[in-house]
Amino acid sequence: MKKTFDYEKSVLRLEEIVQLLENGELSLNQSIKLFEEGTKLSAACYDFLDKAEQKITLISEISDTEE
Amino acid sequence: MALTILSISQLNFYVKSVLETNEKLRSVYLKGEISNLTDHQRSGHIYLTLKDEKSAVRAVMFAGSAKYLKFRPENGMTVLVRGRVSLYEATGAYQVYIDDMQPDGIGALNLAFEQLKKKLSAEGLFDEAYKKPLPTLPKKISVITSPTGAAVQDISRILKRRYPIGEIVMCPVLVQGDDAAGQLTDAVEKLNRLQCADVIIIGRGGGSIEDLQAFNDETLARAIFASKIPVISAVGHETDFTICDFVADVRASTPSAGAELATPDLQTMYADLAYFQEKLSERIHSRITFERRRLDELSKANVLRSPLEAVDHMRIRLDVLSRSLMLAYSAKLSEEQKKFAGINAKLDALSPLKILSRGYSITMRGGEAVRSVQSVGMDENIDVILSDGTLKCKVILPVPKKSTETKGTTGNEKDF
Numbered sequence: 001m002k003k004t005f006d007y008e009k010s011v012l013r014l015e016e017i018v019q020l021l022e023n024g025e026l027s028l029n030q031s032i033k034l035f036e037e038g039t040k041l042s043a044a045c046y047d048f049l050d051k052a053e054q055k056i057t058l059i060s061e062i063s064d065t066e067e
Numbered sequence: 068m069a070l071t072i073l074s075i076s077q078l079n080f081y082v083k084s085v086l087e088t089n090e091k092l093r094s095v096y097l098k099g100e101i102s103n104l105t106d107h108q109r110s111g112h113i114y115l116t117l118k119d120e121k122s123a124v125r126a127v128m129f130a131g132s133a134k135y136l137k138f139r140p141e142n143g144m145t146v147l148v149r150g151r152v153s154l155y156e157a158t159g160a161y162q163v164y165i166d167d168m169q170p171d172g173i174g175a176l177n178l179a180f181e182q183l184k185k186k187l188s189a190e191g192l193f194d195e196a197y198k199k200p201l202p203t204l205p206k207k208i209s210v211i212t213s214p215t216g217a218a219v220q221d222i223s224r225i226l227k228r229r230y231p232i233g234e235i236v237m238c239p240v241l242v243q244g245d246d247a248a249g250q251l252t253d254a255v256e257k258l259n260r261l262q263c264a265d266v267i268i269i270g271r272g273g274g275s276i277e278d279l280q281a282f283n284d285e286t287l288a289r290a291i292f293a294s295k296i297p298v299i300s301a302v303g304h305e306t307d308f309t310i311c312d313f314v315a316d317v318r319a320s321t322p323s324a325g326a327e328l329a330t331p332d333l334q335t336m337y338a339d340l341a342y343f344q345e346k347l348s349e350r351i352h353s354r355i356t357f358e359r360r361r362l363d364e365l366s367k368a369n370v371l372r373s374p375l376e377a378v379d380h381m382r383i384r385l386d387v388l389s390r391s392l393m394l395a396y397s398a399k400l401s402e403e404q405k406k407f408a409g410i411n412a413k414l415d416a417l418s419p420l421k422i423l424s425r426g427y428s429i430t431m432r433g434g435e436a437v438r439s440v441q442s443v444g445m446d447e448n449i450d451v452i453l454s455d456g457t458l459k460c461k462v463i464l465p466v467p468k469k470s471t472e473t474k475g476t477t478g479n480e481k482d483f
Contacts, residue, residue: 007204007232008203008204008206011204011339014343015343017347018346018350021346021347021350021354022346022350024350028354028355028358031354038344038347039344042340042344042347048232049232049333049336049337052231054223054227054231054234054235055234055235056223056234056235056237057234057236057237058239059209059236059237059239059254059258059261
């Protein structure tokens with residue numbers, strides 16, 4: 001899960017959900033689904049930030065595997 | 068005393084050897100203004116004239132020495148040169164063979180910097196239009212710097228505090244010395260080739276212009292310009308400017324500032340998340356409150372409280388309608404009846420039977436009423452219809468009335 005988690009995409013989606021809910025043009029059912037999705041995303045983002053540990057890679061390690 | 072006649076070659080050879088053996092001319096320092104400059108791109112030799120207000124001398128700088136020049140000589144430039152004096156035998160011209168040349172007043176490196184800056188600026192390498200925006204949330208931040216310098220420590224410390232979710236891709240390189248510019252250039256090109264960074268911080272700590280020289284390299288400048296990955300130049304201190312700073316997408320005053328520019332602050336990211344989360348609950352709560360209120364309003368409506376009320380309403384309306392219908396119908400009926408009675412009375416008055424009962428009769432012949440005495444002949448059979456039956460008669464004589472007596476006759480008939 002942590003490897004595939006994309007913080008930037010998640011935050012963008014979260015922002016989008018908030019905007020959709022602000023517009024208020026959705027059905028109640030859709031609103032609740034989005035709210036649930038948003039809550040999950042926000043929790044995942046918090047979790048990602050909380051657990052973040054800086055990873056340091058040397059360029060030589062990258063080039064070794066890719067060249 | 069016999070005359071010694073010399074060839075031109077002998078003369079030139081002799082003068083040349085005199086010049087070359089003179090201690091003072093073996094190593095001279097001159098200050099002069101450059102003119103008639105020819106810079107041979109192919110050979111790399113530079114030919115020029117050095118002059119002052121009164122005099123001029125030809126000079127040459129061979130490629131072997133010229134390649135070490137940090138700046139490009141230009142006509143009109145005042146320079147300090149070190150060289151030796153000799154003679155070019157082919158023309159007999161004496162000239163200065165230059166070993167080293169420095170711009171007068173300003174240092175060679177400073178001049179080289181100004182020259183390169185002017186050149187690249189003219190080519191448009193510093194144009195704002197080419198500056199790429201930095202990513203807001205970079206996944207990989209590449210740092211091209213010395214692995215042992217203070218810059219790498221500063222950058223790592225700041226990224227760890229501000230942005231631990233990012234991955235640092237370290238490119239250890241030399242940042243000063245002859246190989247530095249090449250290594251810096253390679254690193255920028257390699258990162259682009261491998262596509263393994265979202266943003267590049269290239270830099271080193273402060274130093275003299277000589278120390279920062281690698282960051283004033285033209286090839287490096289072109290590599291940074293060509294980079295698809297946004298580049299932050301973080302060289303030296305606030306007051307140090309390098310070519311790298313001008314060509315990079317963003318200039319940071321120090322490596323620490325570079326790290327800050329490259330990344331958002333973790334605290335800000337937490338704050339953003341908190342804002343989003345708050346907005347989410349706020350929106351869904353207000354939506355649910357709204358729906359609840361709507362539901363309340365709806366359930367208060369009468370139709371839901373007594374569903375038969377509507378039916379009752381309809382029944383009442385139906386009653387009213389049917390009563391109106393009855394009234395309207397009977398009114399119409401009596402009106403028609405009245406009208407009919409009137410017509411009936413008229414009809415009755417006009418009836419021939421009624422007239423017969425008053426003593427009149429109708430004369431018929433062959434089913435048609437006889438209206439004139441002239442329409443029947445003698446002995447013709449006619450029927451005289453009275454109110455209570457028919458008289459079968461035979462005409463004895465039709466007697467037409469005298470036309471003048473018509474009125475009187477009618478009056479006579481009435482009297483019968």
